Amino acid sequence: MLFSQLLIPTLKESPAEAEVISHKLLMRAGFIRKLTSGVYSYLPLGLMALRKIERIVREEMNAAGAQEVLLPMVQPADLWAESGRLKKYGPELLRFRDRHDRESCLGPTHEEVITDLVRNNIHSYRGLPVNLYQIQTKFRDEIRPRFGLMRGREFIMKDAYSFDASSDAADRSYEAMKYAYHRIFTRCGLRFRAVEADTGTIGGNFSHEFMVLAETGEDTIVICRSCSYAANLEKAACAAPAPASDEMQPAAKVETPGKRKVEAVCEFLGIEPSRLLKTLIYRADGQPVAVLVRGDHEVQPVKLKNALKASEVELATDEECFAATGTPTGYLGPLGLKIPVIADQAVLGMRNFVTGGGEKNFHLTNVNLGRDFTPGQVADLRMVTPGDRCPLCGGELELTRGIEVGHIFKLGIAYSEALNARFLDAEGEMRPFIMGCYGIGVSRVLAAAIEQNHDQDGIVFPLPLAPFKVIVVNLGFADEAVGQAARSLYQALRESGIETLLDDRDERPGSKFKDADLLGIPFRVTVGKRFASGGLVEIRERASGKITELALAEAVERLARLTATD
RNA sequence: CGGGGCGUAGCGCAGCCUGGUUAGCGCGCCUGCCUUGGGAGCAGGAGGCCGCGAGUUCGAAUCUCGCCGCCCCGACCA
Numbered sequence A: 001m002l003f004s005q006l007l008i009p010t011l012k013e014s015p016a017e018a019e020v021i022s023h024k025l026l027m028r029a030g031f032i033r034k035l036t037s038g039v040y041s042y043l044p045l046g047l048m049a050l051r052k053i054e055r056i057v058r059e060e061m062n063a064a065g066a067q068e069v070l071l072p073m074v075q076p077a078d079l080w081a082e083s084g085r086l087k088k089y090g091p092e093l094l095r096f097r098d099r100h101d102r103e104s105c106l107g108p109t110h111e112e113v114i115t116d117l118v119r120n121n122i123h124s125y126r127g128l129p130v131n132l133y134q135i136q137t138k139f140r141d142e143i144r145p146r147f148g149l150m151r152g153r154e155f156i157m158k159d160a161y162s163f164d165a166s167s168d169a170a171d172r173s174y175e176a177m178k179y180a181y182h183r184i185f186t187r188c189g190l191r192f193r194a195v196e197a198d199t200g201t202i203g204g205n206f207s208h209e210f211m212v213l214a215e216t217g218e219d220t221i222v223i224c225r226s227c228s229y230a231a232n233l234e235k236a237a238c239a240a241p242a243p244a245s246d247e248m249q250p251a252a253k254v255e256t257p258g259k260r261k262v263e264a265v266c267e268f269l270g271i272e273p274s275r276l277l278k279t280l281i282y283r284a285d286g287q288p289v290a291v292l293v294r295g296d297h298e299v300q301p302v303k304l305k306n307a308l309k310a311s312e313v314e315l316a317t318d319e320e321c322f323a324a325t326g327t328p329t330g331y332l333g334p335l336g337l338k339i340p341v342i343a344d345q346a347v348l349g350m351r352n353f354v355t356g357g358g359e360k361n362f363h364l365t366n367v368n369l370g371r372d373f374t375p376g377q378v379a380d381l382r383m384v385t386p387g388d389r390c391p392l393c394g395g396e397l398e399l400t401r402g403i404e405v406g407h408i409f410k411l412g413i414a415y416s417e418a419l420n421a422r423f424l425d426a427e428g429e430m431r432p433f434i435m436g437c438y439g440i441g442v443s444r445v446l447a448a449a450i451e452q453n454h455d456q457d458g459i460v461f462p463l464p465l466a467p468f469k470v471i472v473v474n475l476g477f478a479d480e481a482v483g484q485a486a487r488s489l490y491q492a493l494r495e496s497g498i499e500t501l502l503d504d505r506d507e508r509p510g511s512k513f514k515d516a517d518l519l520g521i522p523f524r525v526t527v528g529k530r531f532a533s534g535g536l537v538e539i540r541e542r543a544s545g546k547i548t549e550l551a552l553a554e555a556v557e558r559l560a561r562l563t564a565t566d
Numbered sequence B: 001c002g003g004g005g006c007g008u009a010g011c012g013c014a015g016c017c018u019g020g021u022u023a024g025c026g027c028g029c030c031u032g033c034c035u036u037g038g039g040a041g042c043a044g045g046a047g048g049c050c051g052c053g054a055g056u057u058c059g060a061a062u063c064u065c066g067c068c069g070c071c072c073c074g075a076c077c078a
Helices: A021-028 A044-063 A077-083 A111-121 A167-187 A262-269 A301-308 A318-325 A345-349 A414-418 A442-452 A480-495 A509-519 A529-534 A552-562
Strands: A032-036 A039-042 A074-076 A095-097 A103-106 A130-139 A154-164 A192-196 A207-213 A219-224 A230-232 A252-255 A277-284 A287-294 A313-315 A341-344 A353-356 A362-367 A377-379 A397-412 A422-424 A430-432 A434-441 A470-474 A500-503 A523-527 A536-541 A547-551
Touching: A021 A032, A021 A442, A039 A044, A044 A130, A044 A154, A044 A167, A044 A442, A074 A077, A077 A103, A077 A111, A077 A414, A111 A130, A111 A154, A111 A414, A111 A434, A130 A167, A154 A167, A154 A442, A167 A192, A167 A207, A167 A397, A167 A434, A192 A219, A192 A397, A207 A219, A207 A442, A262 A362, A277 A301, A277 A318, A277 A353, A287 A318, A287 A345, A301 A313, A301 A341, A301 A377, A341 A345, A345 A377, A397 A414, A397 A442, A414 A434, A434 A442, A470 A480, A470 A509, A480 A500, A480 A523, A480 A529, A480 A552, A500 A509, A523 A552, A529 A536, A536 A552, A547 A552
Parallel strands: A192 A230, A287 A341, A341 A377, A470 A500, A470 A523
Antiparallel strands: A032 A039, A074 A103, A095 A103, A130 A154, A154 A434, A192 A207, A207 A397, A219 A230, A219 A397, A252 A362, A277 A287, A277 A313, A353 A362, A397 A434, A422 A430, A523 A536, A536 A547
């Protein structure tokens, strides 16, 4: 296509509202424009890049045996009432009334619709398994949309839903999707990790998030330097410590006037924070619980919640702590508590440690687990920190940032039960479908790809996602022979099936080079004075800046090789 | 929803505090000349409900109040 005929409104400066690099570059390169908060128009180049992602997603979903459908965006509120989510989903679900005063909503996700479709059309185990997917615009009325395409209110998502007759079959569907996702993100040319994730309110044991690795990511993930272990920080486990072997010393009470914070107590007593035991009071579904962690560790609330099998945990206020223990915060200790006590597993590795004294201005030294107190439960409760040991191989754990671009869940029967979606099994029994759901934020993949692949000059697209593989820069406005050569090269590339953009604008070379860099097209071919003098053109690789000069006649073949994928 | 900030030409901004000619600057855009291997130069030009509405004032982009929109931090998040 011709640059002069495409709508590519590039900008020299970033709009003030753009904060993150992908947003800035998507705006500057003329890929998107904002209509209103969290809602964007895709211009030709933006759409082309999006189509690249969609195509890879389609091919891999189809290869995995899924079938494409297209579900309605406008959905009746009744259906959401039936699943119970009309109340539960909250204001993120955009609701409105149609002319007949029927309550409706815009689909933020499609579990209800797909379950309704399947319950009405599949009645026998013979119709299973089935996996249906769509690529469609979703609307979620986010509290705070931000970062351009990263967290919009309207966004494009691929969502797939599997229906199986047995738990084993559902596991196979899940694994097939996990494999397909690995292929999708690999083919997109992205560096990513599949991490174990918390299942949130949906429940179940299976959930993986696919994270594109980028320093600017919103989520912290934990990866092992030595093996493939990777997990969301909310879920990340760490290896249990070696049990303590020091001699137990006699416990003693010491006065620590006004020393409430870990730091202050340690300084006062001249010990490391790792020798102190913190006692924190949480409210778990309304009931107080004492949580014990080492002084230099932090509680991970989601791990605590899971360990307690609670549906909600929250740090108690100072008043609540006092009410539950009779001790002011700062001097809480595990001895003599009347509420349940749960300890982080790292506490097992502690000997002769310091705890709160259970009364104002006192601490206890040389306290020992087993001798002085025994927690009702021990579990892995703390936030992983860099340098912790991998639970699988013992290697060193590393914290890094990622952008969630995919999430796969084993749903089980939550939706099929709520919506009474059942099939007749081989024994003639009615059973609920066992479901899984699998999302990919297609528009977010575009943003994530740019967060991961850019430099000072602009986007550096991975080859498979680039809107064009080659841009031919025609510098022949003073020399018709050069212009003619550029046009014929462009034609020849197109005829070889290489997606090519011809910069035919009557601009100065500098502007053309700047724009070519900004757009992130992987290969730039310049036809200019080097051609006029010696018949040579120049191929420049966007990512490396590597320049190759060669005869015009050889360019097509060379580029065909350079741009070959799959 | 709480806290903070911003709305002036397509984009980036100044002017506002201390009210007073015709509201400026850079980039972009249009015309002409010139130039053509990393965002050239010269000359001319178009483009503004100064977010909206009230108020104060002889007079409001500027002061006051209300509203709307946008951005950032937080809470929240399949």
